[in-house]
Amino acid sequence: xxxxxxxxxxxxxxxxxxxxxxxxxxxxxxxxxxxxxxxxxxxxxxxxxxxxxxxxxxxxxxxxxxxxxxxxxxxxxxxxxxxxxxxxxxxxxxxxxxxxxxxxxxxxxxxxxxxxxxxxxxxxxxxxxxxxxxxxxxxxxxxxxxxx
Amino acid sequence: xxxxxxxxxxxxxxxxxxxxxxxxxxxxxxxxxxxxxxxxxxxxxxxxxxxxxxxxxxxxxxxxxxxxxxxxxxxxxxxxxxxxxxxxxxxxxxxxxxxxxxxxxxxxxxxxxxxxxxxxxxxxxxxxxxxxxxxxxxxxxxxxxxxxxxxxxxxxxxxxxxxxxxxxxxxxxxxxxxxxxxxxxxxxxxxxxxxxxxxxxxxxxxxxxxxxxxxxxxxxxxxxxxxxxxxxxxxxxxxxxxxxxxxxxxxxxxxxxxxxxxxxxxxxxxxxxxxxxxxxxxxxxxxxxxxxxxxxxxxxxxxxxxxxxxxxxxxxxxxxxxxxxxxxxxxxxxxxxxxxxxxxxxxxxxxxxxxxxx
Numbered sequence: 243x244x245x246x247x248x249x250x251x252x253x254x255x256x257x258x259x260x261x262x263x264x265x266x267x268x269x270x271x272x273x274x275x276x277x278x279x280x281x282x283x284x285x286x287x288x289x290x291x292x293x294x295x296x297x298x299x300x301x302x303x304x305x306x307x308x309x310x311x312x313x314x315x316x317x318x319x320x321x322x323x324x325x326x327x328x329x330x331x332x333x334x335x336x337x338x339x340x341x342x343x344x345x346x347x348x349x350x351x352x353x354x355x356x357x358x359x360x361x362x363x364x365x366x367x368x369x370x371x372x373x374x375x376x377x378x379x380x381x382x383x384x385x386x387x388x389x390x
Numbered sequence: 391x392x393x394x395x396x397x398x399x400x401x402x403x404x405x406x407x408x409x410x411x412x413x414x415x416x417x418x419x420x421x422x423x424x425x426x427x428x429x430x431x432x433x434x435x436x437x438x439x440x441x442x443x444x445x446x447x448x449x450x451x452x453x454x455x456x457x458x459x460x461x462x463x464x465x466x467x468x469x470x471x472x473x474x475x476x477x478x479x480x481x482x483x484x485x486x487x488x489x490x491x492x493x494x495x496x497x498x499x500x501x502x503x504x505x506x507x508x509x510x511x512x513x514x515x516x517x518x519x520x521x522x523x524x525x526x527x528x529x530x531x532x533x534x535x536x537x538x539x540x541x542x543x544x545x546x547x548x549x550x551x552x553x554x555x556x557x558x559x560x561x562x563x564x565x566x567x568x569x570x571x572x573x574x575x576x577x578x579x580x581x582x583x584x585x586x587x588x589x590x591x592x593x594x595x596x597x598x599x600x601x602x603x604x605x606x607x608x609x610x611x612x613x614x615x616x617x618x619x620x621x622x623x624x625x626x627x628x629x630x631x632x633x634x635x636x637x638x639x640x641x642x643x644x645x646x647x648x649x650x651x652x653x654x655x656x657x658x659x660x661x662x663x664x665x666x667x668x669x670x671x672x673x674x675x676x677x678x679x680x681x682x683x684x685x686x687x688x689x690x691x692x693x694x695x696x697x698x699x700x701x702x703x704x705x706x707x708x709x710x711x712x713x714x715x716x717x718x719x720x721x722x723x724x725x726x727x728x729x730x731x732x733x734x735x736x737x738x739x740x741x742x743x744x745x746x747x748x
Contacts, residue, residue, distance in 0.1 A: 246657060248650070259654055266650060285626070 250275075253282040253390060254289075256298060275390040291340075291353050293377035294389060300350035303342035305335045307354065307373050314345050318380035323354065323373035325366055335360045341373060352378030414465075416458045424466050427489030431463040506587045548573075 244259045250273065257265070257277025265276045280295040291299075309317055313327020329346055337359045343351045354373040363372050381389065423432040438455065440448045470484040505513070512518075525534040528543035535543035553565040587593055604612075613633070618624040629635060648657070 244654065244658065246654060247661075263651060 245277075247280070248276070249283075252284075254280045256280050256295070279390040291377055292389070293352055293379055293381045296342075296350055296352060296377070296379065299353075300342050303350075305332045305339050305341045305356070306344055307331050307335075307341045307356070308344045308346055308348075309351065309373075311346060314351065317343060317351060317375060318378050320375055320378065320380065320384070322357070322371045322375045324368065325363065325370050325372050326368040328363065328372050331356075331360055331363055331372075333360055337362070340376075343373060343378070350379075352376070352381075414461065416461050418458070418462070422459065422462050424463065425489060425491040426466060426470065427487050428491050428493070429463070429467075429486075430489075430491055431459055431466075433459055504590050504592050506590075506592045507583055509592075 245256055246259060246262065248255050248257055248262060250270075253275070255275065255277040256279075261277060265273060278294055278298065279292055280298070281289055281291040283289055307323065308329035308331070309323055310327050310329045313323055316327065317323055323343065332341075335341065335356050337356060339356045339359075341354050341356050343354045345351055353376040355376060357371045357374050358366055366372070418433075418435055420433075420435050423434070424430070425432075438451055440451055442448075467484055470486065472482050472484045474480050475483045522537065524537060526537050526543040527533075528535040530545075531543075535541055537543065547569070553569065555561055555563075555565060559565075613630070617627050620627060
């Protein structure tokens with residue numbers, strides 16, 4: 243069907259129109275969540291993407307980063323990706339560009355921000371951070387209580 | 391148009407190459423006085439006559455004077471002992487001598503503070519400060535004890551279990567209460583005198599009122615400064631009980647949101663437009679060109695107003711390269727860089743996805 247975005251208490255939800263119409267009957271302060279949460283606006287009005295958006299956004303990713311099997315575990319625990327764990331990266335990635343992190347088997351693992359552009363990634367030493375961690379599928383287990 | 395510019399540039403470059411470099415030697419009647427600590431050069435020569443009438447000549451004469459004097463100063467600086475900072479490849483740094491020229495004060499001299507009450511009294515009586523020893527011999531304890539404070543010599547008077555009624559005092563009077571009262575009175579008197587000294591401006595931190603006697607404006611300013619002196623610069627600071635509520639950040643105008651279940655088809659089409667604009671590489675707005683056009687018109691107008699200086703201005707305008715750092719160049723660049731969907735009002739609270747543009 244048709245889907246749309248709705249803002250509810252600083253969180254952005256991706257919800258089908260049918261469910262949206264039904265959700266209007268619940269009072270606002272009692273409504274916890276609706277549809278899928280894509281992210282939230284922080285106190286200083288920055289938008290933070292959550293891992294729950296991964297399934298929807300991964301197919302449309304323009305800039306991807308593939309991570310080696312050894313560093314995969316580290317990323318899933320919430321650490322940044324170092325140059326030593328970097329497998330591949332899309333050409334022409336700008337610095338601080340939002341990226342989707344994949345494993346070598348093309349399984350989407352989460353979201354990140356490129357700490358270095360593709361050119362710089364080649365030159366930098368193996369212990370430097372190349373992708374800042376933003377969200378990963380391990381959060382489904384780690385942040386079970388707080389994910390909406 | 392572009393070809394003309396290039397020809398002109400090449401001609402000018404050839405001209406410049408043909409000219410010899412200006413010489414480094416400078417002739418002066420009187421030697422300049424140098425204060426290298428302040429990077430100062432004093433020229434006591436008679437300045438060249440510059441009648442007010444000749445405008446451009448004056449400019450060129452002033453320039454040549456400045457150039458000559460700067461040349462002499464720089465020559466002096468090269469004569470100073472120098473060393474390489476940060477190792478062998480670092481920049482060459484000269485060691486300046488102590489400055490000899492006294493620069494004037496930025497702020498006026500502080501006015502002398504009035505003496506405190508004790509200082510006045512001491513001056514009157516001729517009392518002078520004696521240096522006291524920190525430890526005193528306590529006969530009873532046969533020890534060196536401190537003069538006051540914890541375990542003082544002579545015992546703590548406040549913790550006496552026995553106070554003798556002095557001769558001539560009322561036997562029914564409570565001596566303990568009396569001692570306590572007197573101590574409190576002494577403390578209160580001391581505090582009073584301290585505040586009085588502050589009010590008279592005798593203390594180093596004068597000019598500020600400790601309690602009371604503060605104007606409303608002063609208090610307001612102090613509150614504002616205190617509010618902003620937090621790590622978040624006062625963003626999450628709750629208001630004081632009787633403080634008026636914060637002024638709205640956008641000048642009282644409320645944000646207008648679309649209704650929750652408004653025209654959903656229109657919302658979809660608007661968002662797809664937005665997506666298309668974000669996806670395309672070139673900026674979708676013609677606003678940039680409109681602004682540039684406006685700026686060009688303004689330039690032309692300004693040139694037309696100046697009249698006889700038009701030729702020069704035209705040349706300078708064309709000389710300025712594309713990526714110039716001029717004020718107008720900067721404005722143009724900013725317009726181009728502005729992200730696509732900035733001016734659009736999204737549907738009910740949908741804001742532009744920031745940063746993680748996947």
